[in-house]
Amino acid sequence: MHTLLLDSDDVDHNTQFAELIVAIEEAFAAYERGHAQMPAKSYIDLPQYNGDFRSMPAYLDAGDWDAAGIKWVNVHTDNNAEYDLPTVLGTMIYSDPRNAYPLALMDGRELTMKRTGAAAAVATDHLALSDASSLGIVGAGVQAYTQLEAISTVRDIDTVVISDLDDERVQRFVDTFADRFDVRGGSVAEAAGCDVLSTVTPVESPIVSEAGAHTHINAMGADAAGKHELADDLLLDAKIVIDDHEQCTHSGEVNVPYSAGVLTDDDIYGEIGEIVVGEKEGRTDADGVTVFDSTGLAIQDVAAAHVVYEHATENDNGTQFDFFNL
Known part of the structure; x- marks a missing residue:
């Protein structure tokens, strides 16, 4: 047996959003139905290097x-x-669950960007207006690109407003998509007035205080305790959907107001998996602002790795090596 080494180009080449979004939705469903194992994300804090490590294992059975x-x-x-x-x-180490053989080692950075975009697309498909056509993005880093690519797969997006403190990053984003969308730089308020808003920043002090009357917000930036992009009043007035209660209350968008007692379980509508399997409704006519609090789950990485590996094998991509010299 061989292990497949897949670099960032291999991961990108073998991950089409239309298929990846389906796989991520199946992962949410498997988790909700109890067909997945996902120990809590563990952290190793390294303040002396101004950084940290995170370990994210999972198994899922999608049928x-x-x-x-x-x-x-x-x-x-x-x-x-x-x-x-x-x-x-x-x-990312992708293993055969039947015998634990490492089928592939792949670039986790490209995989993370892809599956995070796909998770936002799943939430957008269930929680945004069906005719949503404008997308605002706060934060013009690498994740902004996959937010647009993925969300435009599930909604007919024609107008994009990108907001960032770095004008050069905004211009790079605009230049990248100018031939496909009506895209321009703008303020946070302008971005938040769109039909769909994705926030992809690492801030610890809220930068979005208001949104459109029926805006769906993908709160993607908060992935560690203390991070907080949306004002408490905005969250309290919104229909909040989370990806996982333990992770979100510890390190998601709701973690700061939840820890302070400003926001409680009664203010959280449910988990995205409950909506995916039909246990709870997605957007209804009565909804105003909806929020998807995404911390990023290990089951998403495994689902994305499955898609990458299957296509890489079909396309004869990557580099094979004998990991154990068997």
Whole structure:
């Protein structure tokens, strides 16, 4: 047997959003139905390096397929300035659940960007207006690109407003998509007035205080305790859907107001898996602002790795090596 080494280009080439979104939705469903195992995300804090490591293992049985894996990922905020490296790196080990053989080692950074975009698309499909056509994005980093690519797969997006403090990053984003969308830079308020809003920043002080009357918000940036992009009043007035209660209350968008007692379980409508399987309704005519609090789940990584591996094998992509010399 061989293990497949898949770099970022391989992951990108073998991950089409239309299929990935379906796989992520199946992962949410499997988790809700109790057909998945996902131990809590564990952290190793390294303040001396201004960073941390995160370990994310999972197994899921989606019915037609099952898969297992673990992602070893980090956030080191000084990486770019000191080492000319991305802030977030990552390695995904994708294993055969029947015998534990490591089928693939793949770039976890590209995988994370793809599956995070796909998770936002799943939530958008269930919680946004059916005729949503405008998308606002706060934060013009790498995740902004997959937010647009994924969300435009489930909604007919024609207008995009991108907001960031870095004008050069805004311009790069605009230049990338100018031939496909009516895209422009704008303020946070302008972005928040769109039909759909994705926030993808690492801030610890809320930057979005208001949104459109029926805006759906994908709160994607908060992935550690203390991070907080949306004002408490906005959250309290919204229909809040989370990806996982334990992770969200510890490190998601709701973690700060939840820890302070400003927001309680009564203010959380439910988990995305409950909506996916039909236990709870998605958007209704009575809904105003909806919020999807996404911390990023290990089952998403495993589902995405499954899609990548299957297509890489079909397309003869990647580099094979004999991991154990068997």
